[in-house]
Amino acid sequence: MVCVGTSPLGGLPTIYGYDVEAGQAVATIRRVLESPIDFIDTSNEYANGESERRIGEALRSAAGGPGNVVLATKADPALWATEFPGSRVRESFRESTERLGVDRFEVFYLHDPERFDFGHMTAPGGAVEAMVQLRTDGLATAIGVAGGDISEMRRYVDLGVFDVILNHNQYTLLDRSADALIDHAVNAGLSFINAAPYASGMLAKQVSARPRYQYRAPSPEIVRTTAWLHQECARFHVPLAALALQFSTRDPRISSTVVGVSAPERVDELVENEQREIPSELWDSVRERLVLPPTVT
Numbered sequence: 273m274v275c276v277g278t279s280p281l282g283g284l285p286t287i288y289g290y291d292v293e294a295g296q297a298v299a300t301i302r303r304v305l306e307s308p309i310d311f312i313d314t315s316n317e318y319a320n321g322e323s324e325r326r327i328g329e330a331l332r333s334a335a336g337g338p339g340n341v342v343l344a345t346k347a348d349p350a351l352w353a354t355e356f357p358g359s360r361v362r363e364s365f366r367e368s369t370e371r372l373g374v375d376r377f378e379v380f381y382l383h384d385p386e387r388f389d390f391g392h393m394t395a396p397g398g399a400v401e402a403m404v405q406l407r408t409d410g411l412a413t414a415i416g417v418a419g420g421d422i423s424e425m426r427r428y429v430d431l432g433v434f435d436v437i438l439n440h441n442q443y444t445l446l447d448r449s450a451d452a453l454i455d456h457a458v459n460a461g462l463s464f465i466n467a468a469p470y471a472s473g474m475l476a477k478q479v480s481a482r483p484r485y486q487y488r489a490p491s492p493e494i495v496r497t498t499a500w501l502h503q504e505c506a507r508f509h510v511p512l513a514a515l516a517l518q519f520s521t522r523d524p525r526i527s528s529t530v531v532g533v534s535a536p537e538r539v540d541e542l543v544e545n546e547q548r549e550i551p552s553e554l555w556d557s558v559r560e561r562l563v564l565p566p567t568v569t
């Protein structure tokens with residue numbers, strides 16, 4: 273199952289190297305509503321709330337209404353804040369409901385908690401306690417933790433209060449650092465959401481297209497391996513994006529894979545790439561060169 277990631281949609285030129293204007297963002301979300309994809313991921317702070325505002329506009333103006341789409345958003349600290357208390361989680365929740373035009377969320381994450389001390393986040397009156405209260409009050413069906421730092425994410429799993437965990441950029445064709453975290457989270461009963469299967473673009477775009485790897489310029493080794501992957505995929509007439517996507521979607525431990533989109537045609541490509549047949553010879557070749565785990569079949 274795929275989920276549409278919307279961090280590019282607010283317009284984040286410093287991260288993605290291009291801007292997305294509001295009309296294109298709204299058209300992209302409308303295309304999602306017409307597609308088989310029914311899961312959208314955003315956050316309070318993507319482009320200072322602009323991602324949520326644009327999604328909200330698309331949901332309100334959609335001809336057929338929002339349908340059964342599941343919205344996941346994230347609680348963020350106030351801009352430049354040095355603390356993230358429970359009161360800010362509730363305020364962030366309220367801001368997100370207003371922008372998106374809903375009164376509750378199916379999935380509500382605590383966003384990048386590694387920005388703050390674990391003791392601060394888990395103290396009485398703190399952010400974690402407020403997350404649990406939102407679920408108790410029926411304002412979130414599932415509460416999650418979304419972040420990048422693997423050892424810190426493991427500590428949040430071990431609290432035993434979260435239903436979902438999202439980690440990004442670290443379970444891809446090029447980086448499997450999150451493998452043990454996935455096992456740990458699933459064994460603890462959480463759903464694992466894998467975000468950024470293209471490592472922020474590198475595993476979908478040609479090397480010549482000024483792609484990014486984990487939001488930075490790629491190392492020469494990553495450029496070489498990605499060039500080989502493109503070549504090998506071309507031999508089998510498969511886009512690298514399809515291989516990179518299915519590396520994640522075929523893993524039975526992963527409940528959903530979040531892919532960033534910037535335009536309506538990206539939504540169509542995502543649907544196609546999820547369904548595309550990939551010859552077993554291509555998997556065999558890639559498995560041998562990249563030493564892929566046995567979960568990839």
Ligand SMILES: NC(=O)c1ccc[n+]([C@@H]2O[C@H](COP(=O)([O-])OP(=O)(O)OC[C@H]3O[C@@H](n4cnc5c(N)ncnc54)[C@H](OP(=O)(O)O)[C@@H]3O)[C@@H](O)[C@H]2O)c1
Pocket residue numbers: 276277278279280288290313314346383384418419420438440467468469470471472473474476477513530531532533534535538541542
């Ligand atoms: N801490 C967190 O909670 C966290 C962190 C990271 C990500 N996320 C979530 O996960 C989502 C995905 O991460 P991401 O967007 O950074 O990385 P990603 O999904 O690995 O890559 C997205 C980039 O790939 C490019 N792309 C997508 N489909 C393509 C295609 N068919 N052909 C060529 N290029 C394609 C897009 O570029 P163009 O469309 O511009 O060409 C887009 O900017 C985010 O949007 C966000 O919702 C959450």
